[in-house]
Amino acid sequence: MDWGAIIQNSFRGFIGEPFIYFSLAAMGLNMHYGYTGLLNFGQAVFMAAGAYGLSMAVVTLGLNFWWGLLLGIVIFPLLLALIMGVPTLRLRADYLAIVTIAASEMFRIIARSPSLDRWTGSSDGLTAFANRFYDFNPFDKQKRYFFGLFIGNQMWVVLVGWIVLSIVVLIVWMTMRSPWGRVLRAIREDEDAARSLGKNAYWFKMQSLMIGGMFGALGGMFRAIGTQSAQPQNFITDVTFFAWVALILGGAAKVGGPIAGAAILYGILNFTDVLLRQLVENGYMPEAIMDGTQVGQVRFMMIGLGLILLAIYRPQGIFGTKEEMALDDR
Amino acid sequence: MGGVQLMTAFTGVRRSAMALAFGLLLLVGLGAGASVSAQESGGEVKGNLVQKDDDGERVGVPGVTFRAFDESGAEVSSTTTAEDGSWSMIVPEGTYDILLDVETLPAGVSLRNPDKNPASVTLIDGSSKSTLFPLGEAEASSAGGNTVIQLIVDGLKLGLIIAMCAIGLSLIYGTTGLTNFAHGESVTFGAVMAYLLNNAGVFGVRLHLIPATVIVVLICGSAGGLFNRTVWRPMRRRGASLVAALVVSIGFSIFFRYVILFIFSGRAKRLRDYQIQEQWDLGLFRLAPKDLVLMIISVSVLVGVASALQFTRMGKAMRAVSDNRDLAESTGIDVERVISLVWICGSALAGLGGVLFGLTESINWEMGFRILLLMFAGVTLGGLGTAYGALFGSIIVGLFIQLSTLVIPTDMKNVGALLMLIVILLIRPQGLFGRRERIG
Amino acid sequence: MTAEPSTAQELFDGVPYEPGAAKNDPILVADNVRRAFGGLVAVDVEHLEVQRGAITALIGPNGAGKTTFFNLLTNFDEPDTGDRLFEGNDLSGVSAYKVANLGMVRTFQLTKSLSKMTVIDNMRLGGTEQAGESFFRALMPFLWRRQEAEITERADALLERFKLSHMRNEFAGTLSGGQRKLLEMARALMVRPNMVMLDEPMAGVNPALKQSLLDHVKGLRDEGMTVLFVEHDMDMVQEISDWVVVMAEGKIIAEGPPESIASNQAVVDAYLGSHHGSALELEAD
């Protein structure tokens, strides 16, 4: 057993690429659920919008990288928010939940469909759209940085990721202390109260869906840039719930909650992942119980279990208090 | 006109001749590139999917998906047949199951040997292997007659299965307010249990599908009852919010799904009994005997459930609790008992639905989740919380899915149903049978 | 309590004491408004006009349809048929928040104080046309700081009047039932409405405070605001209302100044009748 690798990987989980992707996605969910009370179960589609916005702009449409950013961060998420929000934001909360999860499934089917191959690359997805991003890389590709955790290209992704994440945190912090954030929190608690005071609840919910969706798209775009590919497999329905677990773990409606949650989540996931892999590789794990490919399935089971246990035993998250916001509020 | 021809006709309309020629060129180019890389690492598995047309000419079948699974059941690669029916995948050295995704076959086309799908191939670096997937005779499918009627029959079949699964979803929602995202896993569980009993067998005894189904229904019902007892009833007692309950149900959905994947593997599997059946040609459409039996079973179960809801005391109690829980409680109905029964019956029906679905298509670890979304579409169309609405909504969804293949590619047929879900919410959110939402 | 005669009675000069009577200067007109829940017709009002600048009480047995009628007037619910005019604006198809912005603000029978927000934040929420309620301006605090201070000042003054100042920074969830009623009323006033509609504002408020609230409501009228409120306590209705509208089984059965109502035979029948029928059970709510 290589304990050094296990520790190093767990630490990487705390601050590395997946932490960035899912912090951003969970920041978006926090805007949706934590502050506005919207049940978005399709954050993975917003992530996909970021990834495919960029990659389709560059690969399919032949536009340059900057148009890709515009398409991925602004246009695709806005359209998506309209499609999912217009029919549901006037209705009871679970309709949005159903439509967002249906949107995830639609994305999966469409993105994998061979008949749209020349647009989306179907199952294999699209690659080689992020060269422009790496052109700006000031780090040496051959060298390792940050306690030897990241090689040059990764360091560049992670560094930009941290900066973007800080900006997003700042935006959330500022807006949540403003009258705008006050309206959102009022809507979360009682939409009718907000409406009786002249607030257009529908439009505020739509704004929340759009902005939180853009944060998700940023996360997805980083995932595409970091892995240099946009693949349907990376944005399937279940991916959304990694962000949910991060959000609930850190505590909804706290500005730093999603970040703390994502760090802890990926610390734990990477730890178990590497541990299990090493157990399998070194023959400690009987073949009958688990083999190499099944290790990847374990992390999904952990996400499912995590959702169940958190929702039942710790709805306010690790750092939250019940007075402010908890999953089991009525 | 045969289904295949019709499909090709539509394909032809969709893609301009230019794109076609270009695509072919590209394919030739890619093919060359692929065989070069095959020399370096991994091997190539390839084939030519062809079928006889009306004139007995062999023509390629485009747009069919092949997937390669490694020995652990993980999908390592997938591809789609080109215009001339050719396909190829490069995979690392090893043994693979090559699966033809039957869902992507054009309407009316089927495999001649469904039990030889997936096919197993072993590849070493630099090797190239051809795999044959013979299709059913083109003459047979062209004799099937009217495609629209065929699609309606298929749609009814699908809709009935969705309906059977959706009753539980709708009743659980009605009586407890919970949108149970884990309901799909009851469907998968039923199908997988049937597979275990029918194919793998317990203690070396393989049960015939009919007794196996009976056992599956019993197991699923008890499992549903147990699930309610151990998880949902305590949560209701503690007064947990509906959002917390919703999240818990999603947690269970994911957890169960991946446990099933872990145990059952990612490969699609088929039941042993009634797999290969000669289809009856009934002039206007074709139907396998098992499909007829399946439809008869579904209809009788649905009629049974509807009359139980309508006429028995328990059924009336269920509807009363659905309508207004507090009122029902005050008239002396034991609400918890009703909810228990709803969970048991709903899960049993979902399990049965899973077996029937497994009988017509194949069984895989996420089939229930796929069907769950179709159930949502059906239930929303009919009106959330109404039992009869769920029935009609689901059948319409089934029809819609099959008929939509007339205009959209088969592999995207479910998108139509999900789009319909969104459009319904836009124009009539209470569904066809629901009442206008209460406010204030 | 000593019944002090109301001062706006002259607004009703020449108005007949009958259901649907035309007012001298109506601010709100409902015509043929009907709403059924399944088979139950909850509201079926042929005609009602509400006098501007007066305090009108809406009374009636439980289940008479008062709350539903409030919902219909403020567009929180849509009538099956009928028109509503507020200051000449047709309310058909107008969203509830727009109705509030037109100047008609309501409170709820079941209070909707936002318990996870502080009392002062609840109040601030009521401020209208806040620059900081735009996402982009929210990011530039210097654009809305001054307005926020103004709003806070107004909020504090209202809290003072409603005897809630000491709870200013507490979560609204920690308030008592009566205090929540007060908070909701104070919050509604933050919108600076022309007309407030109060659904049972005094339920659960302690008697000592009630008196000052009553004075406050009268003060609102004297500032020119129109008040429509639902109340069960007849003493209170007698004391502060200029006009009383009686509803039973969804219909308006009587109208008139408070003195005329107690002796009205239809009203007596409605209240007594309700004690024989099914409404008896609903009394408990």
Ligand SMILES: Nc1ncnc2c1ncn2[C@@H]1O[C@H](COP(=O)(O)OP(=O)(O)O)[C@@H](O)[C@H]1O
């Ligand atoms: N959302 C609703 N759904 C069904 N019935 C309702 C609804 N709201 C009110 N009702 C019924 O309408 C009638 C009038 O209720 P309501 O307006 O609350 O009366 P009040 O406020 O005068 O006590 C009652 O019989 C009540 O049961």
Ligand SMILES: [Mg+2]
């Ligand atoms: Mg009322």
